[in-house]
Amino acid sequence: MILILSQATSEFSTELVMDWLTSWNANYFLLTGDELLDTTQMQFSLSKKAQELIIREGNARLNDKEIGIVWFRRQISETSFEFYENLNCSAESKHVVINYLKKEFQLFYSTIALSFNDVPWLNAVETSNLNKIHVLAIAKKCGLEIPFTIVTNSIETELQNSDKKYITKSLTDCVRIKEDDKKYYAMLSSLVDNKDACLEAIIFPSLLQEYIEKEFEIRTFYLDGKFKSIAIFSQLDERTQIDFRNYNDTLPNRYVPYKLPVDIEKKLKRLMKKLGLDSGSIDVIKTKNDNYVFLEVNPVGQFDWVSFNGNYNIEKDIANYLIKNDMYDTKKSKKAGFVKTNDTAKQY
């Protein structure tokens, strides 16, 4: 049986994977972090002899011994802790309390990983947040071209006088900030004004990266050795030139199917192996000089738009992978074989 860990909102790709699993009569159980704050009981117990995880939804209990693979998609919706905004205390204390609760929740949630550490996982909770710099260093070792990168709390005068353009982006995940006017501001990549950046001797630690003139960007979804890529023509629109996530909703960037050169795929595969990832979304730039520059990996990145625009049916591949690698469902594994041959046959 397949355990799917996801969030309750904005997860259309999880729903599509479940549709495929349903269509092949595969057993699965969906657990969202959101419902653990709401409707579903979960209890982890540790004794001298054994450890046990009990998950209960009403009268139904999940038999943890039946779980033969876990797909970690997402933990919990960003908005699920908003409930605690109603706390009767000062804004500062509220902030502290909510952060504390989030951390407490993390540890509670980590007992799931502890309970299923002897079955395969597609993505893992602990690898969902990668160290960007660490990843760049490994990518370089794998033979991939990377942008000249600086992590610093001070900007040298040579940068000030250089003609080179730099961008800055967050060292960790891009966060969205909600202001009082209910608008969201996302911390996307932006160009650095070389003159401005050097006014202070010490700045807050930042990531600077050489700005690369791109022909187009590539987002590729990696699963089990295979790549499904999309070329993004973000440079045709001023708004998306620096960061395509600064979406233009009225006239979206062109997203078209693309096949990376085999040697780039080989190097990326090596990188994913070294990072211990069976799946993830990878950002690459194709430069005006025909080079492919690796930017970053996001193990839990959104892939539904890659799947949709490339007509790749990534959700079907994931469902197939889960069935194939499910340890405790031999009958279903046979079905997975059937699934594969059905690929070419006309479905009804």
Next chain:
Amino acid sequence: MLRCFYTIHLFPNPQFFKMDHPDASYFLLFANCIPVKGAKRSIIYDIQRNNFEFIPNELYSILTKCAKKTIGEIKNIFNGEYDDIIDEYFDFLIQKEFVTIVSKLDKGFTKFKPVYDVPNSITNCIIDFDEHSKHPLKNIKEQLDQLICQALQLRFYYSISPHQLEVYLDYFNDSKLRSIELLMPFSEYFSKETIQQIGTKYPRLLSIVIYSAFDNNGDSFELNNLTVSYSDSVITSENCCGNIHSMYFRINIRAFSEATQFNSCLNKKIAIDKRGFIRNCPSMKSIYGHVYDNSLLDAVDNPEFRTHWEITKDKINICKVCEFRYMCSDCRAYIENPDDIYSKPLKCGYDPYSNIWEEWSTHPLKQNAINYYGMKNIDAEKMISKELGS
């Protein structure tokens, strides 16, 4: 001879900015901008941005046959006689972002693969109601979930009360359906406020079409995900379906992929007619049991039920040379020659050889078929009789 856009009257006042496309460069046609050739003109389907533009067939040939040539080489094919027109073609293509200009070709760009492969055994279901209908909705809902049905349309041929409608909708509250659409006649009971309440209560409700709405009974409006529209058409039964109209054209990745491989109207569809009979579509003749005696799953499993699913537009006479063929809704229930399942939809007034839309119900050649279906007195919808796009 190369035709410029003027000759197909698409741009009465074409305003092409001069775009940069040096003779030494190549054009890259984006994979989701797909040229489709018709008898007299072609269309670029922009299946990413969900719209389309007419193009001359000459431009279709350039786009499909000259992808590996520079713009200069293309001009040379015509011995430099039509440089201005070719420049105009590329100005247009770049402006619409159908192509981008590149200095060299990149083998990584692949063609769009119009694969239509979905987990759903059934994607859409129609349930028709008249005042006598008594459908076992709880049972139907469970079966639709097993078929992984996504969309449900409830069509009412009588004036239903808001209370009764809610009773029906409540059956689907915990279903896996992603969307529900309603078609019902205008009635005083459905004030804007009532509709808004229903829309808020049932978030899966995406569309309500209210027919027989005369003299400004209401203006179309939107509410969160729900679109409410009013139409002055009179719909008395399933006989009123099957009109081919630009209003029903769909251009998107899914619809395009499905239309190239399957019948865009009948593939993965199921219907329960007002008397409870199971059909592929309420207007199709064949019956596959009754909802009280037979299961929808058994009906779908019956190969006969799926006989029309692979009749693509490429196999239908006339339609196969029509430039609208992959955005058209098609209809296999009402066709020009009831003895030939590959004949054109009866209720289509478009002629791809002349590019002219005519009123189908008065067309002399269609009278036999109209008599056959008993639609003599049908209140036909107003069709666009002039050329679409002009």
